[in-house]
Amino acid sequence: MPAVELDVYLFVAAVLFVCGAVCMATKRNAIGVLMGVELVLNGANLNFVAFARYTALGLDGQVIALFVIVLAAAEAAVALAIALSFYNNHLTIDVDRGNELHG
Amino acid sequence: MEIVKSALEPLFSLIHAGSVWAFVLATIGAAVAVVLSQNVVRMAFWLIIALGSTAGLFFALDADFLGAAQLLVYVGGTLVLLVFGVMLTASGPFMQMKTSPGEGVLAGFIGFSLLGLLATSVCTVAWDPHGAVAPIAAAGYNPAEEGNTTRALGMSLLGLRPDKDLGQENARPGTGYLLPFEVASVHLLVVLVGAAYLARAKRRQAPPAL
Numbered sequence: 001m002p003a004v005e006l007d008v009y010l011f012v013a014a015v016l017f018v019c020g021a022v023c024m025a026t027k028r029n030a031i032g033v034l035m036g037v038e039l040v041l042n043g044a045n046l047n048f049v050a051f052a053r054y055t056a057l058g059l060d061g062q063v064i065a066l067f068v069i070v071l072a073a074a075e076a077a078v079a080l081a082i083a084l085s086f087y088n089n090h091l092t093i094d095v096d097r098g099n100e101l102h103g
Numbered sequence: 104m105e106i107v108k109s110a111l112e113p114l115f116s117l118i119h120a121g122s123v124w125a126f127v128l129a130t131i132g133a134a135v136a137v138v139l140s141q142n143v144v145r146m147a148f149w150l151i152i153a154l155g156s157t158a159g160l161f162f163a164l165d166a167d168f169l170g171a172a173q174l175l176v177y178v179g180g181t182l183v184l185l186v187f188g189v190m191l192t193a194s195g196p197f198m199q200m201k202t203s204p205g206e207g208v209l210a211g212f213i214g215f216s217l218l219g220l221l222a223t224s225v226c227t228v229a230w231d232p233h234g235a236v237a238p239i240a241a242a243g244y245n246p247a248e249e250g251n252t253t254r255a256l257g258m259s260l261l262g263l264r265p266d267k268d269l270g271q272e273n274a275r276p277g278t279g280y281l282l283p284f285e286v287a288s289v290h291l292l293v294v295l296v297g298a299a300y301l302a303r304a305k306r307r308q309a310p311p312a313l
Contacts, residue, residue: 004123007225009160012130014221016153019134022214026207028200029143031188035150038181039134042157045173053164055230062166062252063259063280069169069176070287074294076181080188081301093192094200 009050016043030083030093034076041072119163126159138214141201143189151182168253260284 020039027033045065052061083093090097133153140146154177161170202210258265261284264277 003120004127004163006230008127009164010225010230011222012127012160014218014225015131016134016157018214018218018221019138021217022210023138025213026138026202026210028202031143031185031192032146034185034188035137035146038150038177038185039137039153042154042177046157046160049161049164049166049169051230052166059252059255059259059264060278062169062256065166065169066172066256067280067283067287069172070291073176073181074291076184077298078294078301080184081298083188084191084302087192 006050006054009046013043013046013050016040016046028094028096030086030095031080033095034079034083037079038072038076041068044068123160123163126156126163129153129156130160144186147182147186147189150185151178154178154182166252168256 016039020036020041020043023036023039024033025036027036045068048057048061048065048068051057052059052065086098087093130153133149133156136149137146137153140149154173158170158173158178161167161173255265259280262279262281264279
């Protein structure tokens with residue numbers, strides 16, 4: 001069984017990124033859009049940690065990944081509060097209904 | 104005892120490689136399932152699988168503290184927050200908002216082309232300028248055999264970099280992360296206060312009596 005190398009980790013991160021981007025673009029539920037953002041951030045994190053392990057980036061990559069985790073948690077809290085406020089105002093979570101600024 | 108350990112060494116390495124491949128496949132499969140599932144609760148379940156197996160990949164990459172933080176913060180915190188959001192915003196028992204088939208086909212086409220672009224660049228770029236990509240051992244203060252990055256991470260958040268300073272000839276000290284750590288702390292405080300303000304229960308005002 002071949003060992004998992006840097007290319008495999010980068011490919012997994014690419015799959016996570018693409019899935020998150022497609023999820024953000026196609027889901028009509030605001031919570032689903034949030035889940036897509038989490039997938040994208042995880043793909044970036046996996047890239048950072050893989051480069052920290054296999055190249056001269058070293059510990060810096062892990063520190064940056066730690067900051068990404070913290071900021072992702074903060075982003076999820078704020079976005080969820082916005083989603084709840086949206087739900088209070090529109091009585092739905094469908095992002096296609098948020099078209100008050102439509103010209 | 105040593106003989107048994109050395110005899111079992113190939114078995115252990117086989118189990119290690121197999122578990123890493125299992126985490127790789129679980130991550131990819133769960134990420135695709137998040138995109139394909141229509142029910143938002145099932146999306147949350149597949150997201151738990153995807154993030155948990157990403158934590159497994161972190162453990163495989165010698166980032167044990169980061170894997171534990173991923174499990175605690177993402178799977179234990181953020182996902183619970185998302186599931187609470189799903190429960191608070193559910194408008195019916197069969198809440199499904201389908202995307203139209205045309206949009207799905209277009210998104211699949213764009214997604215596959217983006218994935219092809221990224222995969223070809225992953226395969227073609229030589230990530231190490233000196234040729235073979237070899238894993239580097241963590242230097243000096245925190246040997247990789249201990250499997251322990253916690254001390255190094257904590258000291259770098261305090262602004263100290265023994266992993267870059269010890270045993271190096273260059274006089275320039277390594278860069279620490281004290282200022283980003285403080286900024287992140289204040290940022291978290293402000294964000295949580297703002298989120299609590301945004302999501303507070305609003306009292307509906309009764310219309311004024313005529």
